Amino acid sequence: MSATPPPKKKRRLRKILLALGGVAVVTLAAIPLARNMEHGPLDASARRQAPGQFVTLSHGIVHVRIAGPEQGRPVILVHGFSVPNYVFDKTSADLAAAGFRVIRFDLYGRGWSARPDVDYDRELFANQVVELMDTLQIAKADVLGLSMGGAIVGRFAAEHPERVRSVVLVAPLTRPHDISVMAWPGVGEWLTRAWFLPSLAANQLEDFPHPERVPGWAARFQPQMRYDGFGRAILSSIRHLSNASSVPDFEKVGKNGLPVLLVWGEADRTVPYAEHADVQRAIPQAQFVSLPGLGHMTVVEDPEATDPRIVGFLRQH
Helix, strand or coil, X not given: CCCCCCXXXXXXXXXXXXXXXXXXXXXXXXXXXXXXXXXXXXXXXXXXXXXXXXXXXXXXXXXXXXXXXXXXXXXXXXXXXXXXXXXXXXXXXXXXXXXXXXXXECCCCCCCCCXXXXXXXXXXXXXXXXXXXXHCCCCCEEEEEECHHHHHHHHHHHHCHHHXXXXXEECCCCXXXXXXXXXXXXXXXXXXXXXXXXXXXXXXXXXXXXXXXXCCXXXXXXXXXXXXXXXXXXXXXXXXXXCCCCHHHHHHHHHHCCCEEEEEECCCCCCCHHHHHHHHHHCCCCEEEEECCCCCCHHHHCHHHHHHHHHHHHHHC
């Protein structure tokens, strides 16, 4: 006796499977839409709530905050992958109190800055620094980069050493990250909307060994996620910046002989502490400050341990 289903049953089974497949496809397509946090343009009305000022560069409007005496020595602070310039609230105040002219800004795609539809790579952000300096009429500056900002500062200093007085790298992105399926067209976009972005604000707390010491940190991150283009910028940064090594740029900085301070928290799990050895090999002249018990965001977690070291280094040069 044959176990093959009669033709009518086969057709019915095929219809059921097709229906289930259709439901699955619709469900998968709906998840990113349902979890999308972007609900409007980042326009003048939205920007009215931002402190500081705005300048227009080649890829759009950039949010800038300046502190310290007008004639003070300029120090430019470059933030990391996703947390905009408020990450430097205390560091900016400390450097300004020490007499420096502190310039911090939001990278393209973050905070209150424009979200152009371009590749978010080192070149884009290094050029943003150049254009910002030109617009503010700053010929030469000390530059500080945190995390991904360290990779950006590395590229900027490697390509424009004549515009750099000294470099501070705080837990800089150094080794390339394996971005896996995030590189796949369509798949990366789906994962970004359905999984990565919805958890991004809460995941900021993983930068801290003691997240209870930074109440409200995740909530402060969320407003920038409400405006069109944030997710696209984040995914593009993963695809065009996070997956590349910073070592070649750091080696150029080392050969240029620029003064460099390297700061790293020993409990850093975001950019592992062990990677400091890669930076030191690339930049032999770097002064190294190792901070026991601190994680990735030393400038937030314990500015009293971090900022005086930065001020002391800047005053040496």
